[in-house]
Amino acid sequence: MKSENQKIKNKKQIQKKQSPLLEKVKNYKFLHIILYGILGVILFVALYSNVKPETLDIELFSTSPETIYAPTTVVDNEETARREKEASNSVEDQFVLRKEVSESRVALISSIFDTIIDVRNKDDLNNSEESDMTTPEEKVEMLREQLTDSINEKISSETFLPLMQATDEEMMLAKDTVVTAVNNTMSQEISVVQLSEAKKQVEDEIRNTSLNSDVLAAAVTLARFSITPNYSLDLEATNQKRQQAMDEVKEVQIKQGQMIVEEGELISNEVYRKLGLVGLLDDQHSYKPFIGLGLFVFLIVTGVVYYFEKKDNLISSKNNSLLLYCLIFAISILLMKIVSLFQKIDYNHIGYIVPVAMGAMLVKLLLNERLAILTSMIFAICGSIIFNEGITGSFNFSIGVYYLFGCLAGVLFLGNHNLRSKILHAGLFVALMNVFVLSAILLIRNGSYSNVEIGSYLIMATASGLVASVLTIGFMPFFETGFGILSTMRLIELSNPNHPLLRKILTETPGTYHHSVMVANLSESACEAIGANGLLARVGAYYHDIGKTKRPQYFIENQMNIENPHNKLSAQLSKNIIIAHVTDGVDMLKKHKMPKEFIDIAEQHHGTSLLKYFYHQAKQSNDNIYEEEFRYPGPTPQTKEIAIISIADSVEAAVRSMSNPTPEKIEKLVRSIIADRLQDHQLDECDLTLKELDIIAKSFCESLKGIFHSRIEYPEINKKQKVK
Template identity: 65%
Template sequence: MKTKRKSEFKTKLPKFIKKLNTFRFLNISLYALLGILLFLALFDSVKPEKLDAELFSVSDTTIYAPVTVEDKEATERRKQEAYDTVEDQYTLRRDYSDNRVDLASSIFDSITEVNREADEKQKEDQGPASGETQGGQVVISVDERYQNLSEKLTTDINEKLSKEVFIPLLNATPQELALARDAVVTTVNNVMGKEIPVEELSSAKEEVREELQYTPIRSEVLASSAEIGVFAVIPNYVFDPQGTDEKRQQAADSVQEVQIKQGQILVEENELISREVYRKLELVGLLNNTESYKPFTGLTMFVLLILSVVIFYFERRDRPSQKRNHALLIYALIFSLTIAMLKILSLFQQMDISYVGLIAPAAMGPMIIKLLLNERISIITSMIFAVCGSIIFNEGVTGTFNFTIGIYYLAGCLAGVLFLREHNMRTRILQTGLFIAMINIITIFALLLMRNGSYSNMEIGFYIGMAAVSGIVSSVLTIGILPFFETGFGILSTMRLIELSNPNHPLLRKILTETPGSYHHSVMVANLSDSACEAIGANGLLARVGAYYHDIGKTKRPRYFIENQMNIENPHNKLSPQLSRNIIFAHVSDGVDMLKKHKMPKEIIDIAEQHHGTSLLKFFYHKATEKSDQVFEEEFRYPGPKPQTKEIAIISIADSVEAAVRSLNNPTPEKIEKLVKGIISDKLQDGQLDECDLTLKELDIAAQTFCETLKGIFHSRIEYPELTKQKVKQA
């Protein structure tokens, strides 16, 4: 089932518009103009700002960063600072303890070995020796033993430990050496088991002396042993170069890159442009033109994306080119008007008027588009206006998006589109404006609460006021601008149809006063047509208004039509069938002339002209055949044309159904249903519905609707007792 499109209901177009619609490349030209307009409107909002700022000068304005970029120099500086702040790392070398314990033990082992070798040599040597003698034996001197010991020890030990340290140990007994060795090894192991930084080495050595002073050996042996123990203790908590480098590198790597955020203040008004500020200005591209092509390329891609959506909608194959151009021209004008209005309001933003975009009546465009075109394209346009508005009102920061305005416009536009109904009177449009205002206020409150900011009562009142004005002005502008489009483009809108349905219209008053029977018939046909058209998805309002005027031609000769013959003789009884035929046929042409004279919409004129199609005037045709055999059926057929639209076809059926049902003596539901189906069948067989796009299924739905409506009109009524008594008395 096809649905109606408001864009298809057009009155007689002005010559200029009609000629423009036939232009072959009109659609391409309009797409190009839309793209250029959109590009120019958004150009200032994405154009990189170029400053004539000098180093060490005073800025005359507050400068914001137009883009987000990484400040590599600042990032490296922070990484170096993090690297340098990490202190040297130290580690406890436990292997040092084992080594120094082994060293101390080796020294005592060497002393023991030297003493043992000296004793063995004395036993083997029977002759006089160079050493001293005692009791006839050769005694190896301490100096010789020290000489042998120094050969066994390393140079470092010989340098650090003097001869006086080893002499008491070389003269000590094996038991004393063993006791001294165990004491030194144990003490060194205990002390070296703790962390010994360089700065605490002296206290560690002192700790060795304190622990060894209680060893039960001679004092001179104890002193020498303590010196070996002190020598064995070294710092074991030492600098770790690898660990230090790892820690410093981790600290440097943990530093996040320094970014200059989009919208960040680079320099305040009346602030000095220092070398650092100047470097940042250059970094964000405010002092050069090297990358100025990027925003323009992005804007071009964005405009092409929007145009592709519009082109996809309008360039459908099921839409004739002339109707497409007509709808596209209307859309382009509304779109351009709304964008221009947003752009003009954005200029006040430079005057430091906070959130001036909130007062913009952005919902006006989608509302007019819905009224003149349809709901789908109006929803698409609402999304486009929301995105464009967020760029236009970007608070002076080029290339940014004002998401607050974007969400605000989207909510308001969609509210206007969805709240409007198909049959919209001016009061309904004003109600829609109030609804938009309410949605705007709710949206603003929601956004402010999500920001979790602090706002004064004056600020909140300011926001509420602008939101309310935006919604109300949108509806007022819609009502004010709509007639210009209806007149200029010959659009038969819902508003125009409602105006034509007013009983005070001159033609309706004429048919009511001069032909009351025809007026009643027209109202009945209007009710039938409206309900049937709504049931099949056609324009019920157009059918209703068209039915009001379809028999306006009968006002020229009212008494020649049976519904207007009240207590008078039928004048056709005295006329020939041919003359009666001409009078009946004339009501169609007379009606068309009267409607054209009053500059009625073409759709209404078409209904008056086509509602009889080429149907046969059966009564007078049969009357003529009774008088003569030389009668042709074509002579008694209406000139047509046949109904071209669903609405006219439904009115044609309703016209016949109403007249036929009115002629029934006792209309019952069964009789009505049989009559309706019979009339529809006759029109199908006669070919009267061949040129409209009504389907058999839609005809069946229309028939059911006719029956239901007629059953409600011709329902049975009870007879009141008082009226019954009066009738009995009168009898």
């Protein structure tokens, strides 16, 4: 393995060629955390005024200066409780017929008569044995001793006296009459209110019998005593009914958009209470919207963090991309906020003209398509909040849907078109999508719109798409230059054969040009096989040997029908000329302000490898030659793409020099070159794994087999055949 000192030396060598301040900023360890915080602050500040609760300076018993609608849906607990109370009070008391009461009263009156009969029979038995007769009064006293206190309190002795004096037939008749009458009456529902009527009913029934007056009066008294209410209040059932009635009362809500008071109406106590309930009074401060906005911003920033942090990128690359993203995001949000100011002049639909697709297209072209789709959704949500003026809710879903479809249209259209000229076409496609979506929204609303309104809507939708493409084209060069972004579109433009440097290679060093094209083909297929940037490798390979145009005749691929100049030079001088094509190429690329990635490819594609031919040649004449003198200055390849170009460069030159290449020879040569690079520590800093190197070798072999395939050997035509 290469020593740590050499690795540190390479890194310092690379950093020296960059701006110290810019490099320091890009490599600041906590810059990405600061940028996430800035992104969250931008979002919170931009959306703060749009979620801030609206308040009204209205006094009680004044007149309303405008028609006021509820900005949100709230539950009116006070009104709900009032309706529940009304429903509970409307439920009547629930009564129940208690049969056990009726049965007990019938049993009671029957028991009283049985006790009277027992006393009478006992007294008759005693009278037959003794000479003294028991008087009726004494019998009554004997009876009262056997009855309960409650009966004695309510029925006097005079009531029992006629029954003691009555005959057995009258006694049995009285008993049957009273028991029957009480049973009939108690079988009916008797409430407290109906008690007097029930006693009158039982009395009337008894008076229809043939009993004598004294016995009849006693029977009536006993019957009236037996009648008691049997239809009483069922408290449990009543409470259950009332609770059921309360449960059936629907929760009273003040709906979002519901009119609370019309313009010019009096602000009564009830209206004032509702205004306070929906949070429209200036003496109420609610922090809920700001807490919700904070959570919303946290969710968005978390999504961005997840995207940038899941990639195992260098800290400088991450900071650079994140800074670019924050700048694009801030510009897009600022455009929304500026346009939203026109809502104050009572034009609530001005949001349809915002070129929000610009931000999504810039993110797609300069960063990544997946991030652009995520950004499209974020812009849609933010736009629905920023343009909520005149909307009863916090979100304007119509403009949110409009922004989402417009942004996605631009991103998806550019997915297969990476030429700068296609950005305008993308703008036209966005405009078409805007018109289509806006038309759908207007039709779904089923509103009545004038021709002027419809025309203004369509003009804004069209202008939004076209302005988005124009702004995208305008911002692209600034972002590419300022952040050193080598976009796909820029790569395709640099691959144009009419580029001055490519034309220089083609016209001055045709052999080098052909070699570069072959290396580009090999590199692109290998990079795509392992998931690296194949387009960067292809276009970078076109320029990797641009330094050879300074002294083209000293490189074998350009030596056509001329003597090799190195035959007349010393090994030391030849070595210097060959190595110089690296530094010459770097200088030429910097002079033409080519992307840093191309400069790195030209500088690192030979790494610190050894010029073996000239080294051995010099060794033959002088044993005091050191190997380090015949090595390229480096550094070694720092990325996978550069490492692949480095290997492809050697592979192409080696295979081209073979006299009769076969698939077996090609594969053996490819793997030997890769093994030699590994042993020479040329691949230590490019993060290529052994598995990826195996895939690269297979890719090279497949490509080279297609190039150097066997051909049919045609027989020579002899002179006779030519004559014929």
